[in-house]
Amino acid sequence: MATLDPMFQDRLVIRPEIAAALADGQGVVALESTLISHGLPYPANLEVALASEAAVRESGAVPATIAVMDGRVLVGMTSSELEAFATAPAGSVQKASRPSLSAALSLPGLAATTVSATMIAAHAAGIAVHATGGIGGVHRVALGVPGSPVAPTFDISSDLEELGRTPVAVVCAGPKAILDVAATLEYLETRGVPVIAVGQEDVPGFYARSSGVRAHQSVPDIAAAAYQVGHALAMGLGGGILVCVPPPADLALPDDQVHAVVEQAVHEADAAGIGGPALTPWLLARIATLTDGASVRANTALIVNDARVAGEIARRVAAGDFAN
Numbered sequence: 283m284a285t286l287d288p289m290f291q292d293r294l295v296i297r298p299e300i301a302a303a304l305a306d307g308q309g310v311v312a313l314e315s316t317l318i319s320h321g322l323p324y325p326a327n328l329e330v331a332l333a334s335e336a337a338v339r340e341s342g343a344v345p346a347t348i349a350v351m352d353g354r355v356l357v358g359m360t361s362s363e364l365e366a367f368a369t370a371p372a373g374s375v376q377k378a379s380r381p382s383l384s385a386a387l388s389l390p391g392l393a394a395t396t397v398s399a400t401m402i403a404a405h406a407a408g409i410a411v412h413a414t415g416g417i418g419g420v421h422r423v424a425l426g427v428p429g430s431p432v433a434p435t436f437d438i439s440s441d442l443e444e445l446g447r448t449p450v451a452v453v454c455a456g457p458k459a460i461l462d463v464a465a466t467l468e469y470l471e472t473r474g475v476p477v478i479a480v481g482q483e484d485v486p487g488f489y490a491r492s493s494g495v496r497a498h499q500s501v502p503d504i505a506a507a508a509y510q511v512g513h514a515l516a517m518g519l520g521g522g523i524l525v526c527v528p529p530p531a532d533l534a535l536p537d538d539q540v541h542a543v544v545e546q547a548v549h550e551a552d553a554a555g556i557g558g559p560a561l562t563p564w565l566l567a568r569i570a571t572l573t574d575g576a577s578v579r580a581n582t583a584l585i586v587n588d589a590r591v592a593g594e595i596a597r598r599v600a601a602g603d604f605a606n
Contacts, residue, residue: 293387296407297358300346304408309343309596312404312412312450315359317585318347318367319375319394320563321415322578328368330582334413334589341593343411343600348403350378350386350393357407367392379440397452398444401522410515410599411451413592415585416488417441417524419457419466421561422548438469445522446473451511451599453525453592455584456486456493459544460565463493470524471498476514477524480507480591486528489569489580490540497526504591508598515599527591529584535576543572 296304303310313334318327335345347359349367356363367375376393378386380402386393395403397414404412418439445452457466463485470477479485479497487493501507507525514523528534547568551557556564569577597603 290406293353293355294403294406295354295356297346297356297360299344300358300407300409303344307600309411309593309598309600310346310409311338311343311589311592311596312357312400312407312409313338313345313347313589314397314400314412314414315347315349315367315394316377316396317415318349318364319370319392320377322582324368326578326582328364330585331364331368333586337586337590338413338593338596341590342597343593345589345593346404346407346409348395348400350376350383350395350399352390353387355387355395355403355406357403357409367394380444381440397441398439401444401448401450401452404450405448409450411453411511411592411596413453413589415454415581415588416456416458417445417452417454417466419461419463420469422460422462442466442469442473442475445470445475445524447520448522449515449518449520451515451523451525451592451595453527453588453595455488455529455588456526457488458562458566459488459490459493459540459569460548460562463487463495467495467498474519474521475524476510477526478507478510479526480504480528482528485526487537487540488584489529489535489573489577490537491528491531491534492537494537504594505598507591508595508603511595512599512602525591525595527584527588529580530587533576533580533583535573535580539573543569543577546572 338345378393379396418441421437477498484492
């Protein structure tokens with residue numbers, strides 16, 4: 283378990299099942315809560331949260347969904363707590379990332395943890411593996427557009443900084459499709475974060491099997507990914523490791539379709555003057571409309587699949603089973 287400031291230590295509530303699993307050397311997988319509060323409507327959000335926890339258990343590990351409730355960081359949530367997050371009125375649940383985590387802890391009410399805040403809590407609790415859908419990254423206009431009068435926004439997710447500083451393996455389906463994937467990988471390389479694609483050479487395209495961008499490393503299967511994760515974390519070099527798993531083939535969208543609808547949605551957002559925190563949810567909702575809901579089906583499938591893969595990696599890493 284990481285050494286924490288006593289004030290943060292007092293805010294951390296590790297549920298008995300999680301504490302027992304960690305003490306027994308079992309694999310544990312941290313799951314974020316923004317997927318519940320901000321990712322999908324009710325009841326799909328609760329169904330995906332429960333399915334993700336079940337997928338972790340089926341892989342031989344223990345799930346630990348993380349959230350903030352009334353000034354406490356919950357490491358592991360009860361069914362009633364999951365229900366509360368899933369049914370909370372729109373706008374009533376804060377988003378807690380590294381920049382906003384202390385503010386969320388200083389106030390009553392609910393706050394859902396993003397990748398960065400989930401990594402902080404996971405590492406503090408001694409959890410080495412985190413599963414999510416897609417990570418945040420470098421937005422397409424973050425560094426400016428050549429020949430465009432639009433100024434650079436420097437909109438870069440705190441997920442990337444967290445991966446560079448916190449030793450947790452994050453299993454995902456790649457950066458979200460609306461991002462600049464190539465720039466995101468360059469940023470991660472600068473921060474010393476290995477990016478591993480499982481079963482293919484390209485980083486997955488979130489909704490699609492491929493983004494067209496080559497990963498830093500490629501491994502043939504989950505066992506090989508666990509081998510890399512186990513050794514990377516054991517070496518104590520600091521920072522995390524990103525494991526990218528393509529979405530299930532039967533629900534993944536064609537690569538060219540994803541590219542086309544993302545370009546259309548981004549163009550429409552620019553024309554409407556939508557930016558800042560409102561941009562990502564607007565784009566995801568627009569993409570869902572443009573694909574007649576196929577992007578939502580792909581999203582839910584990849585979230586559960588990532589949890590399953592993370593469970594197997596966590597089980598192998600906890601057992602020291604890096605080679606088999």
